Amino acid sequence: MPKCLRRTYLAQEKQLNGQIMKITHDGISGQWANGNASYRYAWQAFERLLDLPDSFVLLPNETSFVRVPKRSLTHDQQQEVKEWAISGIQKNKVQ
Numbered sequence: 001m002p003k004c005l006r007r008t009y010l011a012q013e014k015q016l017n018g019q020i021m022k023i024t025h026d027g028i029s030g031q032w033a034n035g036n037a038s039y040r041y042a043w044q045a046f047e048r049l050l051d052l053p054d055s056f057v058l059l060p061n062e063t064s065f066v067r068v069p070k071r072s073l074t075h076d077q078q079q080e081v082k083e084w085a086i087s088g089i090q091k092n093k094v095q
Helices: 003-013 075-094
Strands: 019-024 027-032 038-042 048-051 055-059 066-069
Touching (some): 019 075, 048 075
Antiparallel strands (some): 019 027, 027 038, 048 055, 055 066
């Protein structure tokens, strides 16, 4: 992971508790509990998936990412998220 993303990744760890995330077969969306920021991505929007021991890191480009903590998902849900992400990334590469 590039240094600039690593710093943001570590800083974002503190913010995860204040984030409400929704993950479906269509994509991933979320917003911070205070309402200051939100995001919405279809799976095809991602260029890359990093499968780390504690989380999935989805990269829509080289300078931003969406972090999904694995501790909040069952094993089956983790597999589902991984499959959706990989399928979306493959569709992105075909376009």
